Amino acid sequence: QETDPWPAGxxxxxxxxxxxxxxxxxxxxxxxxxxxxAARGGGQCCLLILPPQEPWADAAPCPLPGxxxxxxxxxxxxxxxxxxxxxxxxxxxxxxxxGECPFLADPERKNCCGS
Numbered sequence: 001q002e003t004d005p006w007p008a009g010x011x012x013x014x015x016x017x018x019x020x021x022x023x024x025x026x027x028x029x030x031x032x033x034x035x036x037x038a039a040r041g042g043g044q045c046c047l048l049i050l051p052p053q054e055p056w057a058d059a060a061p062c063p064l065p066g067x068x069x070x071x072x073x074x075x076x077x078x079x080x081x082x083x084x085x086x087x088x089x090x091x092x093x094x095x096x097x098x099g100e101c102p103f104l105a106d107p108e109r110k111n112c113c114g115s
Contacts (some may be wrong), residue, residue, distance in 0.1 A: 010034050011075065014047060027075060029091065030089035043111065044077040048086065048094075054089055077106070 014032060017024045026032070032047045050057045052074050061069040076088070076098075086094040097112040 010047070010077070014075070031078070031086065034077075043079050043082055046078040046083040047097070048076040048078055048083070050074045050076060077109070079111040079113065081111060085113050089105070 018026060024048055026029055028051050030049045032049065034047060050073065052072055058089055060072040062072055082094060085097060097114055
């Protein structure tokens with residue numbers, strides 16, 4: 001059975017942005033428009049970057065064997081209306097609307113702000 005590679009493709013494109021554009025910043029509470037083909041799946045067109053939530057909250061920062069640190073973030077795929085709610089009313093309002101929705105790349109997740 002063929003599966004839609006959209007969520008993984010979206011995340012791979014976003015992960016490549018800092019390598020392609022060294023001055024590109026990805027950090028907490030930033031909303032990123034999904035580039036290129038990444039935005040085609042299911043209507044989710046933005047990614048909200050958050051610090052890791054439970055049960056992964058203790059994952060950041062992650063020590064590297066050579067002594068450096070890597071900051072890990074969690075991405076929440078958003079519909080346009082959800083991103084607009086976040087911009088207008090802030091993160092607490094969005095999280096309240098999302099409720100118990102898991103913060104996973106789920107192309108079938110329902111839009112909590114409309115159709």
